[in-house]
Amino acid sequence: MSKTDDAPGLPSSHDMAMRSQLSLLVAAFLSMGCGDDARTSSWTYGSVEAGADRSGDHDLDQQQDDALDASSSDAVADVTKDGVTSDIEEPPPYDGPTLYPTGRTHSPLTPFVADRLRDVVAKNPTHHKDRFLKIGDSITVSPSFLYCFADAKVDLGEYAELQDTLEAFASNKVEGKNSFARTSTAAMGGKTASWAMSGKPSPVESEMEVMQAAAAVVMFGTNDIGWFADDHVKTLRWYSAAMFDLVDKLMGAGVVPILSTIPPRDDNPSHDDWVSLFNGVIRGMAQGRQVPLVDYHRELMPLSSHGLSGDGVHPNAMSGNACVLTDTGLAYGYNVRNAITLQALDRIRRSVFDSETAPDEAVELGGQGTITAPFVITDTVFADVRSTLQATNHGLDVYDCSAANESGPEFVYRLEVQETKRLRAVVLTRGDVDVDLHLLGQSVGTSGCLARGDTLVEQQLAKGTYHLVVDTFVRDGQALAGEYLLAVELR
Structure with a gap:
């Protein structure tokens, strides 16, 4: 050697x-x-x-x-x-912002995440840590979701360790009802994330004012996904902007949002085809803000009929009691949502509100986002949120698949495809930010561009190495740089 x-x-x-x-x-x-x-x-x-x-x-x-x-x-x-040197030390374990990988029901709750959530709560120390908001559509307003935790018919089964959390949130009442039993003004059938943020005050603002809670359970998307019929790209732009506004509103007010993926849309194959990417966007929002994510979709997929009722949209529930968390009860969609939501509340109560040790290790994103060291996409559903204002690359200006001026800063991602896959990727922004998505082959440069989109890139990929570049559009000499959400799906 x-x-x-x-x-x-x-x-x-x-x-x-x-x-x-x-x-x-x-x-x-x-x-x-x-x-x-x-x-x-x-x-x-x-x-x-x-x-x-x-x-x-x-x-x-x-x-x-x-x-x-x-x-x-x-x-x-x-x-x-x-x-060999005598004083080389092992680098300390990584404890920065964590990826939210698929394959787990609850996103990693690491020391970094717990500290960040404590900072959120500290913005309004008068908020009650034994209350939470319910924000969502008919799947949230349903009497099968959480209400049964307010009565004596609960059977925690093998989840007995959640009893203390159940009692903590059941003990604090507003207008005579605790958070489980309250009918939220920010949850209504047929509604969308845009509805929740509309009006002065908005439904979310009204519910925050009444509840003064330190946490919120949030799920929108089932109605949003078909709002513009089959124009799912337009829908994603509209949905993601409203959801990000909602999440930022809660965090800015000192409320920890617990986001949830949405169920399948078994009633409509066209809508269901986009559920995975919608859930990727939700994952990206949670990861980008380092707030809890509950993967409800993952838990539903193995169940008979995906845990859905006959309409293929709404979850089903065990007859008479959606708060039976035994093996028998957990064959039903609402029983599952009640279980994993109570788990999520338990995790933040212990590790954020009560400052117990965070239970999870961080998952590090490989690479630096540069041409020579791209970020590495390692999952079939991948999401990333960042700002091109902080990109150090400015070398890719005009690609051979478009005449657009992309001379602003860019981030680069590498994707290794082991077998033929269909790529669907979106980049979503708010306000005046304008970044575009470019699919390149093995080499990173302005030549050899395979596809480009203002929002969406779809492409059949053979085995090989590919790169995605999120690049900033320049208009009248002004680089329209800023925050974006990238969601990637391979199927």
Whole structure:
């Protein structure tokens, strides 16, 4: 082994440098200041909003460059004979923002996430930690959802550890009813996320004012998904903007939102074909704000008829009691939602409100989003939220699949396809932000562009390496950079 080789069984110098770079960058982002808006107080985006003066961009770039320079010079100890050094230490476990991978019902509740949620709650310390809001459509307003936890017919089955949480939220009443039994003004049949945020005050604002709760259970999407018939791209733009506004409103007011994926739409094959991507968008919102996500869709899929009633839309319930959480009860859709919602409330009560140790480890996103080190997509449903205001790449300007001026900053993602798959990817923004999505092959450059979309890219992919680039459109010399949500589905 030469002196430049890494010792077997030890972390490579490259790995240590990359970990140090990431730690320094996260620290730099955390130090950029906080505001009341969830977009500006986020660990991801710093204090620059979409459409704001970008005169400070150079300072941000310089902070990042300084962090990278420091990591390259300080991260690795001096190397001695055969590349082995006596004072190399294992890098600390990663504890930054976490990915929300598929394959689990509850998103990771890590120390980083718990600290962030405590910061949210601290915005309004008078809020009651034993109350929660119910926000949603008919699947939330239904008497089969949570109401039965307010009476004596509960059978927790193997979930006896949830008893303390059940009692805690049952004990605090507003207008004579606790959070389980309350009929929420922010939950109504046939409604959408846009409805919840409309009016002065909006239904969400009215319910927040009455309840003064520190948490909210939120699920919209079942009605939204067909709002513009089969124009699902238009629907996604409309839905995501309203949902993000809702989430940011709650967080800005000191309320922890618990988001949920939506059930299948077995009544309508066209709508159901888009449920997975809608759920990817919901996952992205939760991950982007590092708030809890409950994957209700995942829990329904193995059940008979997907746990849905005869209309193929609404969950079914065990006859007489949706709060029986035994094996028999958990064959029904509402019983399952009641169980996993109570679990989600239990997780934040313990690890956020009561400051117990967070139970989960962080899942790190690989890469840096650059041309030479793209972010790595490792899941068949992937989501990411960030701002091109903080991208360091400016090298891809005009692609050969479009004449549009994309000379603003961009982020790059790499995708390894092991067998033929259908790609469906969307990039969603709010306000004046204008970023576009480009599908490239193995090489990253302005030539060889396979597809481009303002919002949507769909393409059949053979086995191979591909790249997605989220690039900023420039109009009249102004780069319309800002926050975006990328959701990717492979099927």
